[in-house]
Structures are given as C-alpha cells and as structure tokens.
Amino acid sequence: MATIPIGADRTIAAVRAVRRSYRVLRDLPMVPMLILGVLASVAVLAPVIAPHSKLDPVKPTREQCQAKFGTPDCPYVDNAPPFWSPGGTLDTPLGTDFLGRDVLSRLLYGARISLIVALTGTLFAGAIGTVLGVLAGYMGRWWDEIIMRITDAWLTLPSLVFAILLSSVRGPGLWNVVLILALVFWSRYSRAVRGEVLTLRERDFVKLAEINGIGKLTIIWRHLIPNVMNTVMVLFSLQVGVAVIIEASLSFLGVGVPPPEPSWGLMMAQERESLMEGRWWLEIFPGICITLLVLSANMLGDWLRVRLDPQLRNR
Amino acid sequence: MKRYVLVRALYSVVTLWLLVTIIFGLVRLTGDPVAMKAEAGADPAYVAQLRQSWGLDRPLYWQYLGFVGRLLRADFGHSFEKSLPVRDIYFERLPNSLKLGFAAFLISLALGVPFGMLSALKVNSVWDNAGKAVALLGLSMPGFFVGLVLIIVFGIELGWLPVLGKGSSAFVWSAPSTWAMFWFRDWGHLAMPAFALGWYFSGAMLRITRSGMLDVLGSDYIKLVRLKGVPEPMVVAKHALKNSLIPVLTFAGLNLLIMVNVAVVIEVIFNWPGVGQLLYDALSNRDFPMVQGVVLMSGLMIVLLNFTIDVLYGYVDPRIRLSR
Numbered sequence: 001m002a003t004i005p006i007g008a009d010r011t012i013a014a015v016r017a018v019r020r021s022y023r024v025l026r027d028l029p030m031v032p033m034l035i036l037g038v039l040a041s042v043a044v045l046a047p048v049i050a051p052h053s054k055l056d057p058v059k060p061t062r063e064q065c066q067a068k069f070g071t072p073d074c075p076y077v078d079n080a081p082p083f084w085s086p087g088g089t090l091d092t093p094l095g096t097d098f099l100g101r102d103v104l105s106r107l108l109y110g111a112r113i114s115l116i117v118a119l120t121g122t123l124f125a126g127a128i129g130t131v132l133g134v135l136a137g138y139m140g141r142w143w144d145e146i147i148m149r150i151t152d153a154w155l156t157l158p159s160l161v162f163a164i165l166l167s168s169v170r171g172p173g174l175w176n177v178v179l180i181l182a183l184v185f186w187s188r189y190s191r192a193v194r195g196e197v198l199t200l201r202e203r204d205f206v207k208l209a210e211i212n213g214i215g216k217l218t219i220i221w222r223h224l225i226p227n228v229m230n231t232v233m234v235l236f237s238l239q240v241g242v243a244v245i246i247e248a249s250l251s252f253l254g255v256g257v258p259p260p261e262p263s264w265g266l267m268m269a270q271e272r273e274s275l276m277e278g279r280w281w282l283e284i285f286p287g288i289c290i291t292l293l294v295l296s297a298n299m300l301g302d303w304l305r306v307r308l309d310p311q312l313r314n315r
Numbered sequence: 316m317k318r319y320v321l322v323r324a325l326y327s328v329v330t331l332w333l334l335v336t337i338i339f340g341l342v343r344l345t346g347d348p349v350a351m352k353a354e355a356g357a358d359p360a361y362v363a364q365l366r367q368s369w370g371l372d373r374p375l376y377w378q379y380l381g382f383v384g385r386l387l388r389a390d391f392g393h394s395f396e397k398s399l400p401v402r403d404i405y406f407e408r409l410p411n412s413l414k415l416g417f418a419a420f421l422i423s424l425a426l427g428v429p430f431g432m433l434s435a436l437k438v439n440s441v442w443d444n445a446g447k448a449v450a451l452l453g454l455s456m457p458g459f460f461v462g463l464v465l466i467i468v469f470g471i472e473l474g475w476l477p478v479l480g481k482g483s484s485a486f487v488w489s490a491p492s493t494w495a496m497f498w499f500r501d502w503g504h505l506a507m508p509a510f511a512l513g514w515y516f517s518g519a520m521l522r523i524t525r526s527g528m529l530d531v532l533g534s535d536y537i538k539l540v541r542l543k544g545v546p547e548p549m550v551v552a553k554h555a556l557k558n559s560l561i562p563v564l565t566f567a568g569l570n571l572l573i574m575v576n577v578a579v580v581i582e583v584i585f586n587w588p589g590v591g592q593l594l595y596d597a598l599s600n601r602d603f604p605m606v607q608g609v610v611l612m613s614g615l616m617i618v619l620l621n622f623t624i625d626v627l628y629g630y631v632d633p634r635i636r637l638s639r
Contacts (some may be wrong), residue, residue, distance in 0.1 A: 169346030
C-alpha cells in the first residue's frame with residue numbers, strides 16, 4: 001500500500017474544488033455573460049472611464065480648427081472621423097458627433113440609460129404581471145375571468161404600437177419610458193404565470209397547506225410565488241431584449257429619452273443626415289451597441305429556458 | 316359549430332370592448348393630450364377651447380359613451396393637422412403598408428421556413444447551429460439598424476437601390492385601374508424596407524418552424540410511417556410537412572398583421588408613406604386623434620384575425636370546437 005504524503009488530502013480537496021468550480025463555469029454561457037458584464041461595468045463606471053463629457057463638446061486642437069474653419073480658435077469641431085480615418089485623433093477614438101461631442105463617451109453613458117430603462121421597466125412589468133397572474137390562477141372564478149380577459153385584450157396590441165400610444169400622452173422622458181414598458185409588458189407575465197399556477201394549485205404541497213388552514217395570502221407568498229420564479233426569470237431575461245429595442249425605437253421616434261441625454265436610439269435618429277453625407281460610423285456604433293446588448297440578453301434567456309425546463313434540453 | 320362560432324364572436328367583441336376601454340382609461344390616467352398639444356404657458360383660453368373641441372370638459376362617463384358611440388359608427392374623429400376624418404387619411408395610407416407588409420411577410424417565410432426545416436431535420440449539425448445563430452441574430456438586431464446598414468451598403472456605397480420613398484406607383488381608391496398594378500411595380504423601392512422588416516420576423520419563423528417540425532417528427536404516427544418502411548424524403552414531404560405547417564401558418568398570419576402595424580421606425584427611415592409614418596407624423600405634430608385612430612385600427616385588425624384563426628381551427632379540428 002502506497003503511503004500518502006502529509007497534506008495530500010488537502011491537495012486532493014483543492015483539486016476537486018477547482019474541478020467543481022470549473023464544471024460550474026463551463027456550464028455557464030460565457031459569451032453573453034461576458035458582454036453583459038462589460039456593458040454593466042461600463043454603465044456603472046461611465047463617469048470614471050469616459051474620456052470626455054457626455055453633454056459638452058470636446059475642445060478641439062488648433063490644427064483641427066485650422067483645418068476645418070481656417071482659424072486657430074473655434075468652440076468645437078463637429079463630425080471628426082474615428083481614429084483610423086485621416087483627420088481622426090486618439091483623443092476622440094470614435095470621432096465626434098454633429099455638436100462636436102465625443103461619440104465614445106456618449107456610447108458609454110448610453111449603456112447606462114439602456115440598462116436602467118430596460119431593467120427597471122421589465123422589473124416593474126414582472127412584478128405587476130406575476131401578482132396578477134398568481135391571483136388569477138389561484139383565486140379562480142371571477143378573479144381569473146376578469147384578469148385574463150383584460151390580459152387578452154392587453155395582448156392584442158403590438159407592443160411598439162401600444163408604447164407609441166402611451167408616449168403620445170406622456171411625452172418624452174426617461175421615467176416615462178420605464179412607466180410605458182411596465183404598462184405594456186406586464187400582460188406577458190400574467191398569462192404565463194397563471195398557466196403555471198393552475199397546475200401548481202393541484203399539487204400536494206398546496207393542498208396540504210390548505211388543509212392545515214394556512215391563509216390564501218400566505219400560500220400565495222410562501223408556496224406559489226417562489227415556484228413560479230423560474231418562469232418569471234426566463235420571461236424576464238427574454239423581455240429585457242425586447243425592452244431595449246422598444247426604448248431605442250421610442251427614442252429614435254423622438255418620444256423616448258429626450259435630448260441631450262445620450263440614448264443609443266436617439267443618437268441613431270440624430271445622425272440620419274450624416275448617413276447621407278457618408279459618415280456611416282455615427283449610425284453603426286450605437287446600432288452595434290444595441291445589437292450586442294439585445295443579443296446577450298436573448299442568449300442568456302435561451303440558456304436559462306433550457307436550463308430550467310429539462311424538456312427543452314435536447315432541442 | 317354554430318355555437319362555437321357564436322361563442323368565439325362574443326369573446327372577440329368582449330376583447331374589443333375591453334381594448335377600447337383600456338385605451339380610453341389609460342390615455343386619461345397617464346397623461347393629457349391637451350397639455351401635450353398646447354405646451355406650457357399657452358393661452359388659457361386656447362387650452363379651454365381645445366378641451367371643449369374634444370369634449371374633454373364633459374364628465375368622464377359622458378366622454379366614454381360618446382367615444383364608444385362614435386367608434387360604433389366607425390368614426391375615429393378628426394385629425395388636428397389636416398382637419399380631415401382620421402378614417403379617410405388612414406385608408407389612403409393603408410395600401411402602402413399592406414404592400415410593405417406582404418413583401419416582408421414573403422421574405423420572412425422564404426427565409427424562415429426552409430431553414431427552420433433543415434435545422435429540424437439535421438439536429439445539432441452545422442446547418443442547425445447556423446440556423447440557430449441566424450435566428451438569434453435576427454431577433455437581436457433591431458429592424459431599423461438592419462435598414463440603416465442596407466441603406467449604407469446598397470443605397471449609398473453601391474448605389475444599386477433607391478433609398479427613399481415608395482416609387483411613383485400609387486393605389487387610388489377612386490381609380491380601380493390602379494388597384495392591380497400597384498402591387499407589381501417599384502419593387503426596387505420595396506426591396507430594402509421589406510427586407511429590414513422581414514428580417515426580424517424570419518428569425519421568429521425559423522424558430523417556430525423548427526420546433527413545430529421537431530414535435531411532429533417525434534410523434535407516434537411518424538414513427539409508424541417510418542416503421543412501414545416509407546423512404547425518409549416521403550416521410551418528410553408527405554406526412555410531416557403538412558402537420559408541422561399548421562402552427563407556422565397561423566403564426567405567419569398574425570405576423571403579417573403585426574408587420575403591417577409595427578413598421579413605424581422602418582417606414583420613417585425609408586420615408587415609406589404607410590400607416591407607420593402616419594403614426595410618426597401624428598406623434599411629432601401631437602395630433603392625438605390620429606395616433607389613437609391608428610392604434611385602434613391595428614387593435615381591430617388583430618382581434619378580427621384572431622377570431623378568423625379560431626374559427627378556422629375549430630373548422631379543421633373538431634377537438635377544439637367540442638371542448639368549449
């Protein structure tokens with residue numbers, strides 16, 4: 001029998017721990033987590049890492065002014081190209097916009113707006129929808145009938161059209177967009193949650209709780225809501241992507257986040273003239289940001305869905 | 316069957332009534348169209364006159380009754396900007412939106428269905444993974460971004476396609492001679508906006524087709540057909556295809572109407588004079604009756620389509636109509 005050196009069990013345990021954590025890590029969807037992580041930290045750290053202000057024009061160099069206006073002094077130089085084109089500088093790596101503001105800094109701050117609006121909007125929608133869905137599914141009868149009829153009617157309008165209707169009476173504003181997202185999206189949760197509760201209601205643990213005389217509110221809070229959280233999480237991550245697109249669309253149409261705040265959709269709307277003049281990058285950069293955010297949210301949502309619903313695993 | 320149709324019709328009417336009530340209530344709860352129109356610091360007399368002209372000075376129940384009553388007579392009110400009935404302006408624009416919607420619908424079918432089938436027939440192959448990736452990208456790239464990229468590439472850099480407008484062909488309700496040719500002309504103008512609009516939905520179509528096909532391929536009757544020794548291409552073409560297409564076509568029908576109604580941003584980018592652009596113009600002119608009219612019309616269309624789908628399903632599948 002081979003002798004085991006002192007401390008080997010500790011080494012083996014350490015190796016096992018590393019292996020275990022590797023296994024956990026390997027199962028996580030790396031690409032979307034990485035993108036979301038980067039975007040979230042960019043959003044949080046925007047004031048620290050942004051090279052310039054999000055609202056004020058960048059102070060141009062004398063050479064830039066000379067080249068653009070023929071005088072050594074000017075308040076700003078608009079539409080400086082990105083650093084790889086002739087005339088671009090590394091000081092403003094992605095160029096400046098039509099008011100001479102640094103595009104990179106505005107994109108970094110834009111991540112903030114997109115994430116805040118989409119996350120809080122879907123969070124509120126999720127809260128309203130979950131509560132109403134549980135009520136409809138568990139209380140049954142009139143509750144079910146009324147809540148589900150309203151949900152059905154609510155679901156008939158396409159979400160963008162509904163959002164536009166509400167924005168036409170609310171006007172532009174960051175928290176208005178959050179309110180609109182919450183009002184538009186709750187119906188999707190209540191429908192899914194109600195279906196889930198209808199089967200949960202018949203399960204033994206709920207029946208036992210009822211026999212023990214536990215109140216309806218306690219059953220809802222302690223037994224039903226924790227059990228529908230899987231469904232809610234999956235819907236949440238899938239809805240965040242849609243919410244980002246709706247926010248960008250509303251901002252693009254001029255009824256979302258008001259200027260001069262740097263919303264990605266708004267940046268795209270404001271640069272449509274530059275597109276015709278050949279400065280395509282001003283449209284492409286915010287578009288890529290939106291796509292990356294929505295893509296990673298969707299990938300995460302798909303992963304969660306497969307993860308939480310074993311029937312889908314081999315799909 | 317008669318009873319089933321009646322019940323479904325009743326449900327649709329209730330849904331429609333609820334929708335109208337929701338719109339009426341939400342608009343008055345969340346904001347004030349008059350305040351939006353008149354801006355801060357406007358002459359109070361002007362504001363009062365605006366209120367009166369919309370009947371907003373009356374009690375709420377009276378406003379509601381008037382609103383529903385006018386809708387029952389298909390009267391959507393008058394546009395602010397053009398002082399024409401909302402209905403007339405809307406129907407003038409509708410053919411353009413339908414043309415765009417149909418083209419996008421065909422593109423989404425042509426992209427989504429074949430690739431979805433391929434993906435389902437060869438699970439976890441290269442095709443499947445490529446299909447999944449394309450579907451994911453389709454659902455993640457907003458249509459207006461795709462549209463702008465198309466403009467940059469085909470409109471500006473290559474100069475192959477016209478960037479703005481719908482071309483010279485027009486659909487005029489009073490001139491039946493224009494009715495047929497309208498759909499077959501100016502496809503150059505149609506190509507980019509239709510692709511940008513269809514792009515998003517082709518991802519969704521691909522996913523629906525794939526999962527529908529997988530469901531059917533896993534079912535007992537397909538196993539039986541295979542056991543009989545029917546060659547695989549026959550199994551797919553004759554037995555699996557038909558059944559897997561039912562949910563796909565339902566979904567596609569709904570998508571067609573959604574495309575007609577949500578093309579707002581794409582119509583703005585391409586300056587396409589459909590109902591989406593009408594909505595945008597109304598939004599920027601703060602023409603609230605117009606916005607509300609367009610929204611109500613899209614709700615009405617979708618409720619009617621849902622009713623039709625329900626009836627068709629009941630007609631095709633007796634299990635559905637007997638369960639009610």
